Amino acid sequence: MLNTKVVTRFAPSPTGLMHVGGVRTALYAYLYAKKMNGTFILRIEDTDKEREMEGSIDHIMQSLRYILAADETLVSTDPWDFGPNKTGPFGSCVQSERLDIYVEYAQRLFDAGFAYTDPYTKEEIEIFRTDAELAKKPFLFRNHRPTEFSATWDKNKPLRFKVAHIERTEWVDEVRGTLSAGPEALDDFILIKSDGYPTYNLCHIIDDIEMGVTHVMRGEEFIASTPKFIAVYKALQEIFPEKNIQIPVFVTLPPILGATGTKKLSKRDGAKDVLEYHTEGYLPAALANYLALQGWNPGGEQEIFTMSELIELFDISRIQKSGARWNEDKLLWVNKEHIKLLTSEEQSIKIIEKLPESILTHTEFDLRFKKVLPLIIERISVFEDVSTLIEQGDIEYYFNAPKLLDKNLFHWKGIVDPTATVLRLQKTKEVVESAKSSDFDSPESTKTLLHDITEQEGRGEILWPLRTALSAKEKSTDPFTIMYIIGKEEVIQRIQNAINTI
RNA sequence: CGCCCUAUCGUCUAUCGGUUAGGACACAUCCUUCUCAAGGAUGGAAGCGCGGUUCGAUUCCGCGUAGGGUGACCA
Numbered sequence: 001m002l003n004t005k006v007v008t009r010f011a012p013s014p015t016g017l018m019h020v021g022g023v024r025t026a027l028y029a030y031l032y033a034k035k036m037n038g039t040f041i042l043r044i045e046d047t048d049k050e051r052e053m054e055g056s057i058d059h060i061m062q063s064l065r066y067i068l069a070a071d072e073t074l075v076s077t078d079p080w081d082f083g084p085n086k087t088g089p090f091g092s093c094v095q096s097e098r099l100d101i102y103v104e105y106a107q108r109l110f111d112a113g114f115a116y117t118d119p120y121t122k123e124e125i126e127i128f129r130t131d132a133e134l135a136k137k138p139f140l141f142r143n144h145r146p147t148e149f150s151a152t153w154d155k156n157k158p159l160r161f162k163v164a165h166i167e168r169t170e171w172v173d174e175v176r177g178t179l180s181a182g183p184e185a186l187d188d189f190i191l192i193k194s195d196g197y198p199t200y201n202l203c204h205i206i207d208d209i210e211m212g213v214t215h216v217m218r219g220e221e222f223i224a225s226t227p228k229f230i231a232v233y234k235a236l237q238e239i240f241p242e243k244n245i246q247i248p249v250f251v252t253l254p255p256i257l258g259a260t261g262t263k264k265l266s267k268r269d270g271a272k273d274v275l276e277y278h279t280e281g282y283l284p285a286a287l288a289n290y291l292a293l294q295g296w297n298p299g300g301e302q303e304i305f306t307m308s309e310l311i312e313l314f315d316i317s318r319i320q321k322s323g324a325r326w327n328e329d330k331l332l333w334v335n336k337e338h339i340k341l342l343t344s345e346e347q348s349i350k351i352i353e354k355l356p357e358s359i360l361t362h363t364e365f366d367l368r369f370k371k372v373l374p375l376i377i378e379r380i381s382v383f384e385d386v387s388t389l390i391e392q393g394d395i396e397y398y399f400n401a402p403k404l405l406d407k408n409l410f411h412w413k414g415i416v417d418p419t420a421t422v423l424r425l426q427k428t429k430e431v432v433e434s435a436k437s438s439d440f441d442s443p444e445s446t447k448t449l450l451h452d453i454t455e456q457e458g459r460g461e462i463l464w465p466l467r468t469a470l471s472a473k474e475k476s477t478d479p480f481t482i483m484y485i486i487g488k489e490e491v492i493q494r495i496q497n498a499i500n501t502i
Numbered sequence: 503c504g505c506c507c508u509a510u511c512g513u514c515u516a517u518c519g520g521u522u523a524g525g526a527c528a529c530a531u532c533c534u535u536c537u538c539a540a541g542g543a544u545g546g547a548a549g550c551g552c553g554g555u556u557c558g559a560u561u562c563c564g565c566g567u568a569g570g571g572u573g574a575c576c577a
Contacts, residue, residue: 013577138504184505193575200577224572301525322508330527378540463536475538
């Protein structure tokens with residue numbers, strides 16, 4: 001009985017910070033696993049001890065926890081079924097803890113004649129390579145393959161895979177269709193380095209087999225080496241017929257291009273550490289939404305999706321072939337749309353945690369905040385924008401009377417006429433003083449309250465100085481809304497302050 | 503130099519041989535009784551080129567062209 005359960009994996013090497021390209025690969029693997037009720041594995045490929053970076057594994061885990069927190073059905077804090085902190089039936093998910101397994105496989109490959117000790121030094125190989133280059137010929141190690149092989153594996157030297165059949169390779173990629181490569185793509189490559197560490201080429205295949213991985217999602221940089229991997233699979237199938245080894249389904253993902261240039265996204269192109277998006281207040285659901293659409297789409301015209309919708313709709317056959325350029329403007333828009341999707345409680349929590357004491361301690365805070373919330377929401381794209389609004393004094397005036405008034409700001413269209421401006425403010429104040437409290441029930445009712453005076457005196461003539469008196473800002477929310485928020489008494493006070501200033 | 507992949511508005515994309523080639527982001531203009539914001543309306547904007555198959559090609563095929571990947575004791 002064949003086990004048909006889908007198993008996907010994300011297998012980064014801990015050599016630096018995660019950026020959005022890597023996270024998207026993880027996201028697709030996750031979406032597909034969830035859609036198929038399968039298993040998602042986070043595997044750490046840390047066999048290159050020279051390039052490994054301290055703290056990188058932790059950073060990878062944090063990054064995945066951040067973006068996959070978008071999955072509202074997730075109960076655990078860890079989105080992976082198996083990972084560096086959770087071993088599976090196959091053992092550890094960290095390759096450096098699985099070295100024995102690789103050596104065992106390598107020995108079997110050696111015994112079966114699929115691997116041999118590389119007799120050359122690095123320097124000798126380098127000479128072969130430059131010779132080939134000078135002769136304008138492609139370099140193939142197998143042209144220098146020794147004619148006789150030692151009977152025992154010399155572990156002080158690299159172990160090379162011996163390609164059994166030098167021939168054209170053809171395979172099916174779920175995204176690209178039938179792919180093929182000529183025999184030039186096949187060469188003898190290193191399985192185990194002279195330092196005893198196995199290479200990616202060997203480990204990832206063994207792990208995929210041992211972990212039962214059914215679908216391998218990765219970037220197009222791996223297309224070129226796929227014939228080599230297939231050759232290893234074939235050798236292993238021959239050695240271990242009882243294991244019923246299946247070649248996984250290959251799913252090639254298109255590259256994410258930098259905002260400028262034509263190359264794959266890199267740090268040079270402004271690729272940010274994924275956790276920076278966290279710091280900047282991007283919602284996991286928004287980043288997942290945008291990222292999912294960067295190289296895939298379900299057809300149709302909907303653009304905003306929740307994580308469960310993405311899981312529901314995700315479909316390998318609709319993954320894009322060509323690269324997608326990273327567009328931070330659109331990401332910002334997607335985030336804004338997701339902020340709107342939150343409940344007002346969720347929005348409030350995110351905003352309140354950024355507000356200063358001077359606002360939080362206001363006696364009418366709860367009452368006013370409820371009215372202010374939608375005004376803030378329509379002015380932000382990420383929650384971090386709230387901090388900017390605060391710095392610019394765009395929130396303070398909803399709560400506290402402005403302290404510094406610029407007397408030049410009160411004059412409509414810059415026509416400096418203090419007498420006229422004071423007179424209009426005076427008249428406005430009188431209207432407000434005679435108002436009923438119900439006139440402050442909504443922005444519409446305050447507008448009605450001022451209807452007659454604005455008609456008589458002119459809209460700009462009345463509203464500009466009034467709004468300036470209320471907010472002390474050149475640009476702000478309209479006066480009707482501010483009046484509704486702060487109430488009759490405070491409106492009168494602020495107008496009086498303005499009159500006194502002018 | 504070899505092997506390989508890709509190609510629709512500025513960007514992300516829809517179309518699965520027949521459409522006035524649609525949507526979104528960005529941009530511009532207008533509306534929304536002052537300024538912003540948000541919202542609405544409108545607009546400009548695309549099938550890389552040449553052949554072939556077909557009654558008909560953005561779509562299928564070939565050749566160019568352009569961009570990209572790969573050819574590590576990296577992954």
